[in-house]
Amino acid sequence: MNQLKGVVSHHEREIAExxxxxxLAVAYLKAAMESLDDPDERAAGLLALRTVAEAxxxxxxxxxxxxxxxxxxYRSLSPKGNPTLKTLLAxxxxxxxxxxxxxxxxAHA
Structure with a gap:
């Protein structure tokens, strides 16, 4: 496989930023936490929390x-994770x- 010098993955760049x-980290996490309300988007919210923890x-x-x-x-902040309130708060x-x-x-009618 041909490795390009100086290339940084999206994930590495995201963590650095x-x-x-x-x-930015607070705003990123705030938006991600809103996705926890939707079972279809919950994985994205958990992965965002994991990314901020990595950063x-x-x-x-x-x-x-x-x-x-x-x-x-690692388990709690995986796409299928289900962190307890205690873990989330900690x-x-x-x-x-x-x-x-x-x-x-x-929306107002």
Missing amino acids: LRADRE HGGLGAVAAEAGISRESL VLKTMGMRLSVEPEHQ
């Missing part, structure tokens, strides 16, 4: 700081974030 810009020092470091096993975090706290509640956007 999220690591460099905290406001925050890696899943191993986040898991250790959150007090959960790395394997458990991961967000480790990254200096927290959950918040907003009213659902409804």
Whole structure:
């Protein structure tokens, strides 16, 4: 396979951008969390949380700081994952974030 020098994967670039810009990471995660409401889009939301955790020092470091096993975090933040509220809160706290509640956007008739 021919390797191109200087080529960075989309995922690596995404992690670098999220690591460099905290406001971007918060906005990215906020949009992703909205997708958790839809079972058909839940995988994307979990993968976005995983990407932000990777940008925050890696899943191993986040898991250790959150007090959960790395394997458990990998499973929880996989496309078919189903993190507990405790895990979700611990991961967000480790990254200096927290959950918040907003009213659902409804179209006016």
